[in-house]
Amino acid sequence: LINHELELFREEYFNLHPYDQARFYLRLSVELRERIYECLSPQEMADIFENLDADDEDYEPILSEMVPQYAADMLANMYTDDAVDVLNELNKEQVASYLTIMDDASAQEIKDLLHYEEYTAGSIMTTEFVSIPEHSTVRSAMAILRSKAPSAETIYYTFVINNEKQLSGVVSLRDLITAEEDMLIKDIMSDRVVSVSVGEDQEEVARTMKDYDFLALPVVDFQNHLLGIITVDDIMDVLDEEASDDYSKLAGVSDMDSRDRTPFRAAKKRLPWLIALLFLGMLTANLIGRFEATLDQVAILAVFIPLIAGMAGNTGTQALAVAIRSIATGDIQDESKWKLIFREAGTGLITGTTCGILVIGIVYVWQGSIFLGLLVGISIFASLIVATLAGSLVPLIMHKFNIDPAVASGPFITTINDIFSILIYFGIATAFMGYLV
Amino acid sequence: LINHELELFREEYFNLHPYDQARFYLRLSVELRERIYECLSPQEMADIFENLDADDEDYEPILSEMVPQYAADMLANMYTDDAVDVLNELNKEQVASYLTIMDDASAQEIKDLLHYEEYTAGSIMTTEFVSIPEHSTVRSAMAILRSKAPSAETIYYTFVINNEKQLSGVVSLRDLITAEEDMLIKDIMSDRVVSVSVGEDQEEVARTMKDYDFLALPVVDFQNHLLGIITVDDIMDVLDEEASDDYSKLAGVSDMDSRDRTPFRAAKKRLPWLIALLFLGMLTANLIGRFEATLDQVAILAVFIPLIAGMAGNTGTQALAVAIRSIATGDIQDESKWKLIFREAGTGLITGTTCGILVIGIVYVWQGSIFLGLLVGISIFASLIVATLAGSLVPLIMHKFNIDPAVASGPFITTINDIFSILIYFGIATAFMGYLV
Structure with a gap:
């Protein structure tokens, strides 16, 4: 060169x-x-x-x-x-x-x-597609395909339109090359054609394509006019992008890009989250500050703060991830929201009971105080239930109000659950102070 | 019915x-x-x-x-x-x-x-493919395709083999229908064919397919014999599966499935993580217990435990997610590992300095003690650097030893970083006790 x-x-x-x-x-x-x-x-x-x-x-x-x-x-x-x-x-x-x-x-x-708005079907579709009228013969359709082959994005799926330019069917090149040349497209096409509307979210489009195993999907307006097609190569990029996006948000990094070459660029994407979390953390600190009198009397209480807050944070992240994933895969329909909430409440009850009993045992053996064991164990039990519910309710509520639930990142839910769990722990401790001193 | x-x-x-x-x-x-x-x-x-x-x-x-x-x-x-x-x-x-x-x-x-082992190219490939010899004409190739069309998984990409049944090229149906019928396949095929080996990991295969925008990828043995093909519809499932897998692990849920219908099934998948984290949390508690004398003298120290541990946990999760993503997308090659570590160290330094200074200011204004402010601020500064490094080093080391780095989940790194940050915080506090009381 x-x-x-x-x-x-x-x-x-x-x-x-x-x-x-x-x-x-x-x-x-x-x-x-x-x-x-x-x-x-x-x-x-x-x-x-x-x-x-x-x-x-x-x-x-x-x-x-x-x-x-x-x-x-x-x-x-x-x-x-x-x-x-x-x-x-x-x-x-x-x-x-x-x-x-x-x-x-x-x-x-x-x-x-x-x-077309970004992230809609319209923004990822191409207008370089081949469409053929219903009344063509296979021979003329093949001639059209041959002439359009160099410029069209795909010729393996051809969409069929009626006289009003509305989408009426689909025919694959596989069908075309095995059909008799004199047959009419109308007779060999499949009219069981799945299409997406031009304003549909790209994530929905990707899911449709993946579920139905299509190589190309037609995009139509509200009157079923064929506007463009979306090909599978673009959809693979969308799947990857959306997965990466959900993943970044769960970790509390906006727009993660492993190719951020300088620490400044990387720090710029993480600091907004960290600073927001810092202020939430100060709120937690302030909250504990209100229990300083309790702490002064029973310093041992401080020992279990990270354990309780940590367990609440972890279980909240688990519930959050399950809820976000359910929403993203479309498994959640309106009727099953309550089901999810009840199921999460049940899950919280089971995990809370198991961990609570374990903790009572460990703390009793370690510190020799059944009251301290009961205090920590019951706090874990209650925190886990609350945290599991919070982890699933927050994204569901955000989804209800059309906010992308993935914005409720893991660190955010963790910090919220820190606050709940500390309130529970010090609340119980202060109420039953008599047994601890 | x-x-x-x-x-x-x-x-x-x-x-x-x-x-x-x-x-x-x-x-x-x-x-x-x-x-x-x-x-x-x-x-x-x-x-x-x-x-x-x-x-x-x-x-x-x-x-x-x-x-x-x-x-x-x-x-x-x-x-x-x-x-x-x-x-x-x-x-x-x-x-x-x-x-x-x-x-x-x-x-x-x-x-x-x-x-073939699960999760390898061999396990997702199909043997129902069409291959044609180099010396066929376009006409005979089309005849083969027409006869195989009903049973082959795809006929849009046909792989070409030489006399030793080795992969020598690829020809698309698009090329075939636009070529003269008498031409030889050898002359119209592309010999720039990308193949994957039969034992290759399915995630690698998916990445190749996505990057090159292929609809089908040939699978070969070590002597370049064509064994099967992998089609794009199977790859979309792999992309989705792998993304979901990484996501679940970051949240500390094994094999997340939003369709787990009972709380028992959901709890069964979360409890192993929670119990492991519970024991790690007990370790943290034990660690703080060793500083009980310090805590007894300065109860206010307890107030900032969740803040410091939380910030370390959050920044560790961010670094972890970036490192896992870099490994998963193959952006990490051996030469650039050190680059990633240096960049993360730099990022930790920037975020640590910013948050540290902010904290010194806030704590000074709130508690009126410059020493307490310095203690908390410097602990945040040091914890953020250590946590960022831990978050990126742990997955890199696991990758080095061929362990799936995604197993180092967010909650696990969070708990490890809790321990580091508490050691730093109480270490400094105990050393400079004189200024605090």
Whole structure:
């Protein structure tokens, strides 16, 4: 590359799969990347960009390395849905300037998709699909597919439309190549077609695709007009993204990205949570402060604070994770919310009883005081029930009010449950002080 | 159904997509399911079973509802990889008895796949694929595809083999239908084919498929012989399973299943973690017990225990989640382990300094003692650094020794960090006791 051995480089480079080309490209310095733009046409660069798995905030600097016309041509050559993903990371002026110097047809396609809100079916669908009218023959359908094959994102599933351009069925390439050439599409298509509406959440779409094992899913408006299709490769990214998102939030890190290269960037994503939790922790400290008189008399009480708070926190995280997962997988319907709550109450009762009895035994043997054992054991018992219920109620209530329940992170629930458990522990201790001193 | 209106039921039922048929089927009582077996042929039942998303432990009772010969015929009619998934849930005698009454060809195919260890490429691949020799023409390849279309899992990607039955390329149906009929497969195939080895972990396979956007991936042995293929629908299930698995472990619930219907089943999955954490918590309590003299003199110290332990726990969980995610996505290579550790140390330093200074200020204003403020602030500072490092080192070390790092759950790291932070806090407090009393 350095030596301008252009042909040799091109040959080597195109021996790689586009995904590997993209990884190689991302590792280069700006100077070397600029050399690449000289070697490759915008069409060739578009293939690489479709496979570029860069951080959201990295697209803007990369695009500005390119000559604007080159960047616009490249975007025009990408699959529309991928180009829109890239453009969504830029500010409005930048988007407008690229669209102005782009050819009109591509610019129009991109504009149509830019309207849809992020994380909806509309934002991940592509308009480069093949649709065929009900009354075509298999022969003419195959001819259409052959001509559209180079530009369409998939030709393995073709959606069938009626005279009003409404979705009426689906036919797979498998069906087409095994059918007689003179048959009508209408007669071989399946009218048992599952579609998603354009405003549907991408997580719902992913779940539908995964459950039904589809390779492509049609997107329709409220009048059942076919607007676009979503292909399975985009859905795999959505599944991964959503899983990673829920995982980050459970751990209390916003938008976790293992490629955060500097400690500053990593700290920036964790500090907001830590500072919020710090203030909640101060609240806990304040709460214990109110029981200073109790503590002064029976210093041994302090010994069990982390145990009780910790157990409440742990069990709350468990209940939280189960509830969030139930909501995310759609296993929760309105009728079964109460079921979940009753089940969690039961689970809390069982775990609380088991751990409570264990603790009474251990503390009695260790400290030789049955009252202290009873105090700690009963506190654990009550805390575990309350914490389990809190862990499942909080996400359910948030879901009810259309707040993403995953925002109720593990550390948040843990800190809330710290407070409950300490109130229970010191409440009981203060009430029965007489037996302890 | 009840009224024996057999034909009507069959008609209605087959209007549903197999996934919906499966959901409907799962909700029925045993009696009604037995009625279904009378209505449907083993072939028809096989379609439903392929889409059955039941709990692992539910397959055995369902199969035993059926007449054994019916069950065996159904298993023989399923795609081999799906049948193997079901059989893997049964004990060896049951598997052997079904295989004995099955037709020989299907039994042999299933036996071949049963050899592969669970969670490897071999265990999720199917042997129902189409391969074509390099020297075929496009015309003969299309003829093969047409004849194999009804039984192959996918015909959209066809793998090409040489005379030694080794994988030499891949050709898509898209390429085939656009190519001239007389061309040789050799000339239109892509020899840039990515394959996975039969013993590879399913998580690795899923990542390869997702990154390269493949619909099917060939599985080879160490001599590059083509053994089977893995299709994208199975990979979506793997992605989901692995994400769910990591998520459960971060929350400290083994094998979380939101469909655990009774509190007993849910409690059984959470109690082992809770009891292990209970003993760790007792260790923490014992540790504080050793500082009882310090506590007796300065009871106010107890007030900040949950704050310090909580902050250490939270930041440890954050670091843990980032490290586990880096390992899971394969972003971690040997060279960059040290980078991750240095970055986490840096992150701990930044978050520790920020939170430490905040705490010194708050405690000073609240309690009016600069020494208490310094004690709590410096403890937070040191605990956050140690906890961040522990959160990233523990999974890295486990990964080094080939232990699944996800086993180091959030609650486990939290409890470990409780202990570190309390040692730091009481250590400093005891050393500088003179300034506090």
